[in-house]
Amino acid sequence: MDKLSVGDKAASSRPNRWVDPSFTDLPGESFSLSRRRKVVCANAETKRPRKRAGEAGSSGPHTSFLLKESAQxxxxxxxxxxxxxxxxxxxxVHKKKIEEVENWIRVHSNTSKGGVxxxxxxxxxxxxxxxQVLSLELDLRVQEWTNPSSQEPYSSSQHGEEKPLLSCQCHCQVRIKWRMNGLSCSSQLSQFSFLLRVNKYNCLKMVGDGGATDRKLIxxxxxxxxxxxxxxxxxxxxRRFVKTSRCPLVxxxxxxxxxxxxxxxxxPRDIQEELDIxxxxxxxxxxxxxxxxxxxISTLEAGKSCGRMCVTEQTVLETLCSGSSxxxxxxxxxxxFSSLPDTSLEKGLLRMKKDIHVTSLSKAVSRTNQRKKKSKLKKEQNEEQAIGGKDASLFLFRALGKILHCKRGKHEGAEAADCAPGPDLPSHLSHLHREALLVDPELVVERSHMSGEFFSLYLHQNYLDFFSEVEDVERASEYLSDADLLTSDWTSRSTMALYGSSVATRGLLHSNSQQVSVGFRPLHKPNWLLVNKKHRENSLAAQSLFRSFCLTPVSLQTELLPYLAKLTNPLRNQAQIAFIQDVGQMSLRRFPGRLKLEALTDKEPAQLERDSEEEEEGQAGVEEGLPASQPKPTTSQVLLEEEELIIEDYTSD
Ligand SMILES: Nc1ncnc2c1ncn2[C@@H]1O[C@H](COP(=O)(O)OP(=O)(O)OP(=O)(O)O)[C@@H](O)[C@H]1O
Structure with missing residues (x-):
């Protein structure tokens, strides 16, 4: 069979498969007219009254079947x-954001030079x-890249045999032929270089395209x-794309x-600047x-269901809304899902609805009872979010802000556990009274995706700017020290880490007695990270420069190098001299102020933790190959272990 003619047939049946792309040398599944554009169009159809099924129903023989199928x-x-x-x-989406994107697309689709x-x-x-919406409104054809699945080409090239051509699925034949022509072996990467070919060709005009535009957006x-x-x-x-591009790339x-x-x-930022992205x-x-x-949506669906479904309650919508982050x-x-009949989720929702109802009815009950109900409601809502909700992670910046800004007050969700009610405190403890917390510290730490110890490190670096009383600072620093102490013993560290972070976060929150709004404060990464990095680099350098002494990095830096720095004899090489001058003596002149701190950006995830964990591992490796979980020897231990420090080995030229 002539495969080209097969392709023609395929084109007439599924024009978008292979004609729409400007370059026909790619597998159909990698580069396609955007799926969502099709969805938008389909959506537009669904918004019109769906008469067809009904009309067909009155004349066709398979009426009920078709009706059922379409209803399903x-x-x-x-x-x-x-x-x-x-x-x-x-x-x-916020209007300003839409405007920003729209302006960019307008500018870059109206020039012969595209942009990224x-x-x-x-x-x-x-x-x-x-x-999708803007492209539709600006009359741009969206051409979207989707990764080709690696399995198909792999299996065909693996078996090395041509698959039989299926006469009933014409478009498949074309794709199989492509594979046999060598594309099967091309990697996703080489296929992705379609970006460079996309400028070469215009879209083919098809019957039924309705004069579709040539202007496109990738x-x-x-x-x-x-x-x-x-x-x-x-x-x-x-780099190659921006030199030749004629259409916008998003x-x-x-x-x-x-x-x-x-x-x-x-x-990365330098690439964005270089390519003007x-x-x-x-x-x-x-x-x-x-x-x-x-x-x-809920109202429209309820209207369509002819009474089978009712409009979802406001409280339930609010819960879904807050659970979706x-x-x-x-x-x-x-x-x-919550509207599906007979699902366990619905039962869960119904239960919640009932609880909410109960809670609203019980408003007249006594205050203590009310508080109990509220905490119960909060618990129920959390349960609900666990079913339908999204993982509510927090960016580190926001998580730190929740602790440092120390929000308290009367609020439905306010946590009662942290604060003893004022009247119950004896007068000599009245200064310890605090309003209820608006955050749950343990939950904040959990959602920051960072270990409690690292979270405390960030708090330690930044808390001072949020305090106004020196007495509060003193108490806060005590709590931070206590938290440190709780996790100092490596044998119990994994168990105590949670307690440590609770002490640090709750301690900070409770110490901050003057709840004043400090406004925006920049946050910084812990100095410890820089110091730790420097320490690791120095250890590696010391070990490689003074290998012949066979000492641990700690002894090299704290004992041998300070000693060598006092000697006036010329050393063996320039690198050793420079290193000894850098590490072997303490200079008061070199660090006049605090080290320059690295700012923490608002969308920074807990990336640094990983870096420093790697560093720690590296450090552990340096220090006598001990695994990270093992305690590292302190300087005094090393001194005890290595009493015989043989400096005599050292000879100068
Ligand atoms: N009013 C609306 N505004 C935006 N999206 C809506 C709206 N109503 C329904 N949706 C649907 O919500 C979904 C939004 O997902 P979209 O793909 O745009 O998110 P995204 O920011 O690109 O995230 P991702 O990268 O995860 O896809 C789409 O399927 C869209 O059809």
Missing amino acids: RDQDEPWVDRYSPCSQAELA LLLTGPSGCGKTATV LVEDFPNQFYRQPGSLHDIL FIVSDSLSGDSSSRFLF SSISFNPVAPTTMMKVLTR GDIRSAINSLQ
Whole structure:
């Protein structure tokens, strides 16, 4: 069979598969007209009254079957797709952000020279939806890269045999042929260099395209794995792209709260500057906007269900909203699940609704009872969030702010455990009375994705700016010391770490007796990290420069080098002399003030912890190969162990 003619047939049946891309030398699945553009169009259709099924029903023989099938499809359709926004007004994104993106796209699609835009922000905050909607409104064709699955090409090249051509799936034949022509062996990376070919061709005009535009926008959300190993290969492609580009290129990189910040890794600041990459950062969807979207969807669905489903209660919507941490996709999905009949989730929700009801009825009951009910409600809500909610991680900056700003007051969710009620405290302890905490310190530490010890280190570095009374500072520093002491013994460290971080966070919160608003304060990374890094570098250098002494790095730096620094004899080489001058003597002149501190940015994840853990491991390796869990010898131990310090070994030229 003539494969080209097969391809033609395929084109007529599935035009988007292979005709729309400007370059036909790529597998259809890697580079496609954006899925979501199709969803937007489908959505537009669903918004029109769905008459067809009904009309067909009156004439066709399989009426009831078709009706059932379409009803089932309707029911199964994810609400995020059904209610995907079609216009700017429908987007749950801040107007200013939409404007920023729109301006950028306008500028870069109207010039012959394209440009590169990087969109960052938490997952599900509407970055992709914004690009889709704006492209639709600005009449741009979105061409989106999706990673080809590695399995298919791999299996075909592995077996080394041509798969039989399937006559019923014409478009597959074309793809198989491509693979046999050698593309099967090409890596995701080489396929990704489509970026460089995309400028060469215009889109083919198809019948039924409705005069679709030639202007296009390239969207990349999926990155070939290779780029995470070698970001340099992405940068090389981009360097070549910006030289020849004719259309705008948009990268979408979602922030990860668990520590790996892909955007900083894939697009470091120097590359952004070199290639003139614009960057726009999205925020999580605001709760009020989210509530509007959820209410609208719930009302529409209730209307469509002809009484089978009722509008979800406001309190339940609020819970879903707060549990989604600004992720609209997660919130809408949770709403859909919660509306499913006969699910355990619904039972959970019903139970919660009942509890909320009970709580609202019990408002007239005594104050103590009320407090109990409130804490019960909070517990229930937390349970609920555990079912439908999103992992509510916090960026380190925000987590630290929650402790340092020390918010207290009367609030439904305020934690009662921390503060004894004022009247119950005897008069001599009245100064220890505090309003209820608005945060749960242990939960904050947990959600920071950082160990308690490191979290305390950050608190230690930054707490001074948030205190106004010196007595408070004294008490806070005592608590920090106590926390340190709790984790000083390595045998019990893993158990005591939680207690240590509780003492540090609660101690700081309680010590800060003057609850004054300090406004914005920049936060800094702990000095300890720099010092630790320097210490590690010095240890490695000392070991390699003075290898012949066979001493541990600690003894080298604290005993031998200070001694050698006192000797006037010329040393063997310049590197040794320079190192001894640097490490072997303490200079008061060299460090007149505090070391320059590194600022902590608002979206910085707990990345540094990993760095320093690696450093610690490295350090442990340096120190006599002890594993990190083992206690390291102190200077005095080393002195005891190595009484015979043989300086005589040293000979000068
Ligand atoms: N009013 C709305 N505004 C934005 N998105 C909406 C709205 N209503 C429904 N949605 C749906 O919510 C989802 C938002 O996800 P989107 O892909 O835009 O997020 P994202 O920020 O790109 O995150 P990710 O990188 O995880 O995909 C889309 O599926 C969109 O159709």
